[in-house]
Amino acid sequence: MNNAERTRRELMIRAIRDFLAGTLSEEIDRIPIDLRPRNAEANRCCIYKDRAMLKYRLMALLGFGMEEETDEARSLKEYLADAVAGNNHTEPVLSVCTVGCHGCVDSHVQVSNACVGCFARPCVASCPRQAIQVINQRSMIDRSKCINCGKCMTVCPYHAIIRNPLPCEDACPVGAIGKGEDGRVRIDFSKCIYCGKCFRSCPFSAIMERSALINILDAMKKGRRVVAMVAPSVTNQFPGSIEQLFVALKKAGFSEIMEVAHGAELTTLHEAEEFFERMARGDKLMTSSCCPAWVEAAKRHIPDIVPMVSSTPSPMAYAGQLTREKYPDAVTVFIGPCIAKRREAQSDPNVDFVMTFEELGALLAAQEIDVISQVAEPLAEPAASFARNFARSCGVSEAILQEIESEKPDPNRTKIDEKFINGLDRKSMNMLKMYAKGKLPGNFVEVMACTGGCVGGPCSLAH
Amino acid sequence: MSDVKKIKVEICLGTTCYVLGSFRLSSLEEQLPPNLKDRVEVVGCACLEVCHDRNYGNAPFVRIGERIVDNATVEKVIEVLQEMVAAGGSNE
Numbered sequence: 001m002n003n004a005e006r007t008r009r010e011l012m013i014r015a016i017r018d019f020l021a022g023t024l025s026e027e028i029d030r031i032p033i034d035l036r037p038r039n040a041e042a043n044r045c046c047i048y049k050d051r052a053m054l055k056y057r058l059m060a061l062l063g064f065g066m067e068e069e070t071d072e073a074r075s076l077k078e079y080l081a082d083a084v085a086g087n088n089h090t091e092p093v094l095s096v097c098t099v100g101c102h103g104c105v106d107s108h109v110q111v112s113n114a115c116v117g118c119f120a121r122p123c124v125a126s127c128p129r130q131a132i133q134v135i136n137q138r139s140m141i142d143r144s145k146c147i148n149c150g151k152c153m154t155v156c157p158y159h160a161i162i163r164n165p166l167p168c169e170d171a172c173p174v175g176a177i178g179k180g181e182d183g184r185v186r187i188d189f190s191k192c193i194y195c196g197k198c199f200r201s202c203p204f205s206a207i208m209e210r211s212a213l214i215n216i217l218d219a220m221k222k223g224r225r226v227v228a229m230v231a232p233s234v235t236n237q238f239p240g241s242i243e244q245l246f247v248a249l250k251k252a253g254f255s256e257i258m259e260v261a262h263g264a265e266l267t268t269l270h271e272a273e274e275f276f277e278r279m280a281r282g283d284k285l286m287t288s289s290c291c292p293a294w295v296e297a298a299k300r301h302i303p304d305i306v307p308m309v310s311s312t313p314s315p316m317a318y319a320g321q322l323t324r325e326k327y328p329d330a331v332t333v334f335i336g337p338c339i340a341k342r343r344e345a346q347s348d349p350n351v352d353f354v355m356t357f358e359e360l361g362a363l364l365a366a367q368e369i370d371v372i373s374q375v376a377e378p379l380a381e382p383a384a385s386f387a388r389n390f391a392r393s394c395g396v397s398e399a400i401l402q403e404i405e406s407e408k409p410d411p412n413r414t415k416i417d418e419k420f421i422n423g424l425d426r427k428s429m430n431m432l433k434m435y436a437k438g439k440l441p442g443n444f445v446e447v448m449a450c451t452g453g454c455v456g457g458p459c460s461l462a463h
Numbered sequence: 464m465s466d467v468k469k470i471k472v473e474i475c476l477g478t479t480c481y482v483l484g485s486f487r488l489s490s491l492e493e494q495l496p497p498n499l500k501d502r503v504e505v506v507g508c509a510c511l512e513v514c515h516d517r518n519y520g521n522a523p524f525v526r527i528g529e530r531i532v533d534n535a536t537v538e539k540v541i542e543v544l545q546e547m548v549a550a551g552g553s554n555e
Contacts, residue, residue, distance in 0.1 A: 001484040009482055239476040239486075239507060248478075361482035370477045370510045462486035 004205035012362035028076040056097045060208035063088025065095030083214040093342040098184040100206030107166035111139045114160035123152035171201035173424040193296035195449040196339035196458030212353040219331045220253035228254040229319050231336030232261040233391030233454035237357050237461045243376035248369045261383030263319030264390040268399040271312040279414035288396045290314045293340035293449035305436035320350030337457025356459030391454035396446045418444045423451035469504045473526040477510030485523035
């Protein structure tokens with residue numbers, strides 16, 4: 001577990017403890033100093049920068065992005081009061097803390113010390129822009145000519161030419177993040193699909209998600225009925241059984257539990273129906289729609305494929321409906337490993353807040369509730385096992401196939417020819433563009449933005 | 464070797480330790496060097512109760528025999544085990 005992950009989780013635990021104890025308002029401005037006292041070892045250039053980053057991290061935990069800061073002297077206490085009043089949570093759900101991202105240089109190809117100034121000079125010969133010259137027995141790249149194609153890198157027999165990466169930019173499947181002219185990283189939210197790959201890849205922990213933890217904890221504290229809608233990917237997130245976890249959730253402050261796998265049962269049923277309807281009317285292809293990052297990617301980057309994306313609501317949407325019907329007065333909280341769900345929830349009236357598995361782990365740790373020590377209670381309405389598997393890559397297709405097999409066989413029906421996109425990156429985005437043009441075989445494409453499916457989500461607890 | 468008492472390694476699976484990294488220790492058994500393989504027994508356990516005095520900053524914890532190891536990683540646990548074996552072996 002890396003330092004960024006650890007710091008994030010420690011901070012969550014601390015903030016939750018203090019909030020539940022009623023001391024966060026007095027303590028919050030002190031937390032960065034407590035965690036990085038004057039004599040402590042700094043992780044960045046100095047403890048003062050560490051403290052500044054902790055402050056912005058706390059702001060993100062309260063639901064505010066650094067972009068919203070107009071007065072640098074404003075205290076965290078004031079932000080906390082705003083969060084409790086519900087004035088946090090404006091779009092977008094990701095924030096770049098540019099204070100933290102000075103460590104990176106622009107992504108570019110460069111010659112390292114390993115260059116021996118060889119006689120053959122394949123780098124010079126391979127460069128399409130004549131950008132490389134050998135000066136003093138060493139290859140030099142003229143930055144004004146170089147287009148970062150990397151051809152020289154692949155031909156160098158000494159592996160002396162390397163790409164200096166900008167991790168967030170390299171991780172983004174859709175080119176939505178990069179350095180501006182001022183050298184600071186920005187997310188272009190007209191392109192962003194909220195997959196969270198930049199969030200996971202940033203070595204400086206400068207990309208933050210804007211949390212709704214305080215709003216959820218506040219609702220619990222005020223005695224409101226708070227329903228946990230737990231995503232199917234929860235299996236194997238915690239030690240112990242799902243029954244033990246649900247007992248722990250109730251101890252942690254949730255009044256009721258709804259397995260989102262029940263929503264997945266409905267998604268499967270309707271998606272299977274939709275598939276056969278579409279095939280019967282002559283469609284060539286349908287893609288899954290349960291992954292919100294994929295749905296955003298289709299809308300923003302592959303308009304041709306949008307008509308082929310299933311219109312069946314996601315498991316979260318169905319579970320939200322079920323929860324609202326059952327507990328009309330409750331606060332509903334989707335709990336999963338996903339950042340894009342925060343975005344999806346913003347336009348779903350049945351899902352009030354989103355909490356990540358990481359935050360749930362912190363909530364349980366803050367209250368010292370051990371999942372494996374709980375006495376399991378049988379579930380009143382356990383979800384079907386195929387629905388609980390929904391979160392794995394290929395899980396959607398397997399669930400649909402199972403749904404089909406459970407019905408009577410119909411020889412006239414189109415046979416499903418399923419394909420998988422296991423994780424979105426630049427390459428798989430190009431494949432999806434090919435699917436949109438009908439250039440690849442298959443009539444059902446299951447797309448998961450995260451490798452391995454939701455279980456590999458950016459905010460899962462155990463990667 | 465079978466008559467040598469095995470050293471017990473208990474990985475705390477309490478929520479605090481788990482969230483702060485004990486989930487990473489699940490690969491410990493596979494990563495044990497050959498000289499330790501038959502001498503060590505790795506188990507998961509309920510909260511070791513060392514996090515309660517608010518020093519959760521040092522989680523995850525592992526108990527090796529009678530000894531508590533904080534900020535536990537696979538490397539650190541193996542190092543301690545090697546020391547114990549070198550110092551005379553069994554369960555102290």
